[in-house]
Amino acid sequence: MAPVHRLLAAGAAAALAALAAGCAEREPAPSPGWDELPPAAGARMFAFAERLCAISPRDAGTPGAGAASRFLAQEIRRIGLKPEADCWTEGTPTGRKTFCNVTAELPGTSGRTVVLGSHYxxxxxxxxxxxxxxxxxxxxxxxxxxxxxxxxxxxxRDTVLFAFFDGEEASGAAYRDNDGLHGSRRLAAKLAARPPSAGPVAAVVVADMVGDRNLALDIPRNVTPWLTKTALKAALERRETCPPVSIAATLIIDDHVPFLVAGFPALDLIDFEYGSAPGRHDWWHTPEDTMDKLSPESLARTGSLLLGILARIDRDEDEIPAPLRAAE
Ligand SMILES: [Zn+2]
Structure with missing residues (x-):
């Protein structure tokens, strides 16, 4: 938006046009707040996805996974936060494997933490x-x-803990206790073991498969109910910039489950219709899952929804249970 003095210096026709647009009398727009995504964010996200995708395969325990975790740490450092790598070894049906979670914290003042999670x-x-x-x-x-x-x-106000999970994928067809969700189980156990002085975890919000050009996000049945409400309200508030969000008919096993099991409020947002035609899911877990199926707009829409969810939690706008409310 143009500053007011420039509008006054402009010709009468231009000023009238600006008046008609309803902006001539106003001060320049204030800088957008943290809960508003800048216009270029989708393109930035798409570029991040391209670079991560170029490191493939990045199956847990392989050199690709090591390169991917180093890429994440390098980007976190460049952005200005401190990356933390948590690496450990675990037995799996295909032998012992090393896994590495990468996390970074944006400190807040409320004493609470909100986790934003994704597997890489x-x-x-x-x-x-x-x-x-x-x-x-x-x-x-x-x-x-x-x-x-x-x-x-x-x-x-809330501390935001960004968590990039390793080992979400099972090596077999189905998840088992020692196959899949390794990184989220690890972080859930670590958070559960934190001393009370670390403050409560208000919510864990997991996103998975959120870049499809035809994006429509589902919330599985097995999430914390107040977070479903938070997500739906955020999507409604921002309907211009958010993807459609609906409640799935089914339970979905994803990285939010270990957090639920550990007693944390947890949400999962996932687009489980990823295929060559409406209703089909034939690109999932195939070589067809490539960058040309994604769009910057879809990534930005997911980003906007996540910011809306963060904002509602941050402002205590929903029925957050009393022990999790921000310190006054
Ligand atoms: Zn998968």
Missing amino acids: DTKPGIPGFAGANDGASSSAVLLGLMEHLVSSPSRP
């Missing part, structure tokens, strides 16, 4: 699998949000 690994055993939507898209959204929040003149 790829599913093993699929030749040519790049995991553009499944792994790269949600990680790219988190990097884009981090970049935005760090550069924003305002900050959320």
Whole structure:
């Protein structure tokens, strides 16, 4: 928007046109707050996804996974936060594997933490699998949000813990206790073991498969109910910039489950219709999961929804249980 003095110096026709547009009398727009995504964010997120996708396969325990975790740490450092790598070894049906979670914290003042989570690994055993939507898209959204929040003149009150999980994917067809969700189980246990002085975890919000050009997000049945409400209200408030969000008919096993099991409020946002025609899911876990199926707009829409959810939690706008409310 043009500053007022420039509008006054302009010709009468231009001033009238500006008056008609309803902006001539106003001060220049204030800088957008942290809860508003800048217009370029989608393109930034798309570029992050391309770079992560170029590191494939990045199955847990492989050199690709190591390169991907280093890429994440390098970007977090460049953005201005301190990356933390948590690496450990675990037995799996295909032998012992090393996993590495990468996290970064944007400190707040409320004493509470909100976790934003995404897995970055790829599913093993699929030749040519790049995991553009499944792994790269949600990680790219988190990097884009981090970049935005760090550069924003305002900050959320809540501490935001960005968590990039390794080992979400099972090596077999189905999840088992020792196969899949490794990174989220690890972080859930770590958070559960924190001393009370670390403050409560208000919510864990997991995104997965959020970059499809035809984006429509589902909330599985197995999430914390007040967070479903928060997500639906955020989507309604921002209907111009958010993807359609609906409640799925089914339960979905994803990285939010270990947090639910550990007693944390947790939400999962996932687009489980990813295919060559409406209603089909035939690109999922195939070599077809490539960058050309994604769009910057979809990534930005997911980002906007996540910011809306963060904002509602930050402002205690929903029925957050009393022990989790921000300190006054
Ligand atoms: Zn997957």
